[in-house]
Amino acid sequence: MTERALYAALAPSPQTSAYLKAVCRTWPDHLWAQVSVVCEEKESSEMARLRESFWEGAGEVEGTTSLDESVDMDAEELEEEEWEKEVVGSLESLADIPVEDGPPANNPYYISQLNIILDRMDSLLDAFAEGLQNGSYDPSSPESVISN
Structure with a gap:
């Protein structure tokens, strides 16, 4: 193994x-x-x-474009969006993954790290501000849990 x-x-x-x-x-x-x-x-x-594109376009003259290229660009953009959704989904699954050693997935540091990676700073800061306002954080404990 x-x-x-x-x-x-x-x-x-x-x-x-x-x-x-x-x-x-x-x-x-x-x-x-x-x-x-x-x-x-x-x-x-x-x-x-x-x-594929290198070998397919070997006989073309530079500077020429075709209708197929614009269709390819739309397909590439669609594929890129699908890939981004897949990446975000796979990273979101880390929010509650079970761990054997160390702090759990709901550790404030890990929650912050994941939100930064996913470019969700606004929601992270909003959740933190809300937690401060309603008193859900213990100022004497750095390990107080942030809830999403």
């Missing part, structure tokens, strides 16, 4: 993610694994697209 996890860490992908996630013990481990898989998958798909 450890050897498979090592190979999965060297070549993260959706196919190897089960082995990688099986050895994740802390929330940062899970975050690293999720981001590694998502980034590697995107990198692989973009490299494949570059190879």
